[in-house]
Amino acid sequence: MKVSLNLIKQLINFELPPVDELVARVNQQLGGVEEVIDLKAKYGGARIVRVVECVKHPDADRLSVTKIDDGGAVADVPRDENGLVQVVCGAPNVHAGMWAIWLPPKSTVPASFNDDEPFVLDARPLRGVLSQGMLAAADELDIGTDHEGIIEIHEHDMPAGVELTAGASFAETFGLDDYVLDIENKMFTHRPDCFGQLGVAREIAGIFHQQFASPDWYKSVQQFTNAEGLELTVINDVPELVPRFMAVVIRDVTVQPSPLWLQCQLVAMGGKPINNIVDATNYMMLLTAQPTHAYDYDKLRGHKLEARLAFDGEKVSLLNGKEYELTSDDIVIADGEGVIGLAGIMGGADTEVSDGTKNIVLECANFDMYALRRTAMRHGIFTDALTRFNKGQSPLQNAAVLKQLMGMVGGVQASEVFDLKQFDDWLDDYFGGKYTPANIDIDSKFINERLGLGLSDDDICDLLNSVEIKSHGPEEELDYICIQSPFWRTDLELPEDIVEEVGRLYGFDKLPRQLPMRSIKSAPKNPRRELKNAVRQSLSRAGANEVLTYSFVHERILKNAEQDVAQAYKLSNALSPDLQYYRLTVLPSLLDKVHANIKAGHDEFALFEMGKGHIKMHGLGEDGLPEASQFTDIVYAAKKPGAGAPFYTIRRLVEQLAHDLGAELVFKPIEEELNFPVTAPFDQSRSALVDTTDGQFIGIVGELKQSVIKNFKLPMYVAAASLDTAGLEAVYAKRASHYQPLSRYPSTSRDISLKLPAHVNYASVAQSIDRVLEAVEIGVAFHVVSIYQPPDDTSTKTLTFRLAFTSHQRTLIDSDITPIIESIQQTMQQTYGAELV
Structure with a gap:
């Protein structure tokens, strides 16, 4: 947002401090100033001069030799006996008696001011005739694109109350002896008024504790006269998206360059002059933050202007020269036969104001900022008008802006002022309508x-x-x-x-450096945040790495995980084509990151993420938004086999996490096929459901389907866990201190290998060992070391357990341990027909 300090000075009633002090205050109390642009340094050398003599160059048909009167303002320049300065000019419109803009020797051509090597003028001969500097065209002054001739200044080009004077500073005369503050746009995201010079001037007055008064035309109730002469039909089909839609026909306008004072004012505010009609609309937008638009009336088919939603497949050619295919979510402006512009974003090429335009329609409207934002993202179009509508402009300023604009474009009002709005009257709305300020x-x-x-x-x-x-x-x-x-x-x-x-x-x-005069009692801890910190600490200590992925995924991710895409919410306004769906669970997002890490040279690693999933079958919440499920998911991957199957690696991670959270887990085989998004990626014959010992469901742990491994290009040794964060939170809330002092006496361990029928699962054996150990007075912990099945005998398998024995009273001996092992052996033999090997 570029702010002209000269314009600010016209809107306030006190002297501004030096620029450095002003910038410091603006940074502290209004918004971050990204750059201070010194226009005087750019335009300070230019002078207003009168061309006294003009003759053809003796050796060049396209050059003229002029004598100019600068009032003696520029020193050290050769002059003739009448005090005139000689300048050679190649412009076809140069003539005696005209007023022009002179760039004397040693001055910089403004258009090159920001170049790495600015063009600094000097006295030099042109085809044998010495020229002192140059007479400037609009593009050379960087206030337009015209290079057909030099700028000719007329009385109507001058600011009000200023007369043409030979030798006057061009910058001072036309307000370009100015500092421009470029304030970062994001600072004003919640302040639509600050996207106009008027709003910024008001805030600058406020931070200096000075009273500000908006111009009378801006605050007063507007009265419009009735007129006729040119027919126009105005329709608003979507009042819920277009709160106010105003339009009026103006006839007998003349499209020409704007007065020079207006062109310079636009330049100071960051705009570019085009013609007097377009410049007037841009000036009002930059001044008030309210965008407006002008249409060529004679190009409106059926003399109709309508705000409506587009039809799917409709097309429109815009002012940027591109054609767009529209959807039924786009707000458009249409005439009697089709779309002529994207509402609030850009007008159409078919109704553009041109040099031949004689009659125009001025539009001043207000549009739903969310609908415009979606349209802009969908089509990739971003304009100054959109930037302002995006912030939520008030419809209560439209009438004032339109009336002021009507006074700037010239011509004669040729229709009534159409005002289609959702409220009866400006004052009624101000004091009690839908758009009433608080x-x-x-x-x-x-x-x-x-x-x-x-x-x-x-x-x-x-x-x-x-x-x-x-x-x-x-x-x-x-x-x-x-x-x-x-x-x-x-x-x-x-x-x-x-x-x-x-x-x-x-x-x-x-503000004083003292405690606020209110309770400073700390806020209660957030249980979910405490849990997440505990999970992070546990898994990171175990060697896992946390990742953060988008809650939105491509359809491919869901299909690779063999999840049902029909259960996922599709976004109508996706951030990008790769982020079309709400993910169902977190695990597919993690699996998508494994291959890249393997390619980067990481041979073995574990990733985890705590995030949300959204499933259609869960429905909508009280707020009308999709219900979210909270997941804590882990994936382990390795290029080479580790110590045991991947299942047991991921199981150990989950067991350690549960232990750190204060719970003991039970792993149950999946006896019946489960058909849920959570279980879809898992090979359920090599997976287990996880509960706590008191029955709290935690999640699923296991290896993945071969098809999922292939889809994600995963290594062969991979396993995962998908845990319910709500279940972990319930466990964590009931945790008690599980600290136990270490025994002063050494522990001892024994391995036992049990040969069992192949159909006996590990969980059943582990539960039987637990029951035996419940009657033992000393501490015994055990875990599986290996599961072995001979290649030539698929009817049996061998489970090897390692038991660790600890006493807090004494050093254990063989007679303490042997009965326990014999009891386990006897129970296994009686229950499963196991042999001790």
């Missing part, structure tokens, strides 16, 4: 407690009134400040907004 009642104590200040009611009212936020102290029977937001402050809704506004205008840097 009325907020607040007391000074509420503000002071949050800012640590002791401002009086009058102090607060003065700060707010300076930026035209109407406020007055409490009446006798009331004990609060009454605040009425102006229509351009759509961001003021809550008492806290007023606190922020008062703090900003007062100066956050001036």
Whole structure:
């Protein structure tokens, strides 16, 4: 957002401080200044001159030798006996008696000012005749693109009250002795008014505690005259998306270059002159932040202007020279036969104002910012008008802007002013309609407690009134400040907004360094956040790496995981073609990252992520949004076999996580095929469901289907876990301290190998060993070391367990351990017919 300080000075009633001080205050209290542009340095050398003599060059048909009068303003330049300076000019329109702009020797051509090697003029001969500098064309001055001739200044080009004077500074005369502040746009995301010079001027007055007054034409109730002469039909088919749609026909306009003062004003505000009609619309937009548009009336088929939704497949050619195919979600402007523009974004090429235009239609409308944002993203079109509509412009300023614009374009009003809106009257709306700005009642104590200040009611009212936020102290029977937001402050809704506004205008840097006058009791800990921190610590200690992926995925990711795409929500306004769907679970996003890490040279690793999934079968919540499921998913991958099957590696990670969270787990085989998005990627014959010992469901752990491994190009040794974060949270909430002091006595371990029928699963054997150990007085922990099945005998398998024995009272001996192993052996033999090998 470029801000012209010369224009700001015209809108305020006090002297601005030096630029450095102003920039510091703006940075602190308004927005980040990215750049300060010194236009005087760019245009300071240019002078307004009168061409006194003009004759043809003796040796060049296309050159003229002129004598110019600069009033003696430029020193050290050779002059004739009449004090005139000789300049050779190649422009076809140069003639005696004209007023022009002279760039004398040693001055820089403005168009090259920002080049790595700016073009600095000097006195030099042209075809044998010495020329002192040059007379400038619009493109050389960087205020237009015209190079057909030099700029000729007429009386109507001059700013009001300024006369043509030979030798006058061009920059000072036309307001280009200016500093321009380029303020970062994102600072104003919630402030649509600050995308216009008027809004920024108001805020600058406020931060210097000076009273600002908007121009009378901007705040007053507008009265339009009736007129006729040219027929126009105006229709608004989508009032819910187009809150206000205004239009009027103007006849007998003359399309020509704008007065030079307007062209220079546009340049100072970051615009580019085109012609007087388009320049007037851009000037009003840059001044007030309200975009407008002009159509060639005679190109409107059926003399009709309509706001509606496009039909699927309709096409439109826009001013950028490109054709777009539209959808039924696009708001468009149409005439009697088809689309002529994308509403609020860009006009169409078929109704463009051109040199031959005689009659125009001026449009001043307001559009739903979310609908425009989706259209812009869909078609990849971004314009200055869209930038402003994107922020939520108020429809209550349209009438004032349109009336001011009508006075700038010339011509004669030739129709009524059409005003299709959702409210009856500007004043009615201001005091109670749909778009009513907020009325907020607040007391000074509420503000002071949050800012640590002791401002009086009058102090607060003065700060707010300076930026035209109407406020007055409490009446006798009331004990609060009454605040009425102006229509351009759509961001003021809550008492806290007023606190922020008062703090900003007062100066956050001036707040006292003391504790706020309110409770400083710490907020209760967030259980979900505490859980996530505990999960991160546990898994990272175990060697896993956390990743963060998008909640949106490509359809390919869902299909690769063999999940049902029909169960996923599809986004109508995707960030990119690769992010079309809400993911169903987190695991596919992790699997998609494995191949890239393997290619990068990581032979063995584990990844985890805590995130959300959205499944259609879960329906919508009370807020009308898809219900979210919380997942903590882990994937282990290796190019070479590790210590045991991948299943046991991922199982150990899950067991360690559960232990750190204060729970013991039970792994159950999947006896019946499960058909859920969570289980879809898993080979359920090599997976297990996970519960806590008290029955809390945790998730699924296992190896993946071979088809999923192939789809994601995964290594052969891969396993995963998909855990329910809500289940982990329930476990964590019930945790108790599981700290046990280490025994002073050494532990001892024994391995036992049991040969069992192949159909006996590990979980059953582990549960049987648990029951035996419940009756043992010393501490015994066990885990599986290996599962072996001979290649020539598929009817049996051998499970090898390692048991660790610990006592806190004494050193254990063989007679303590042998009975326990014999009891396990006897139980296994009786229950499963196992042999000890």
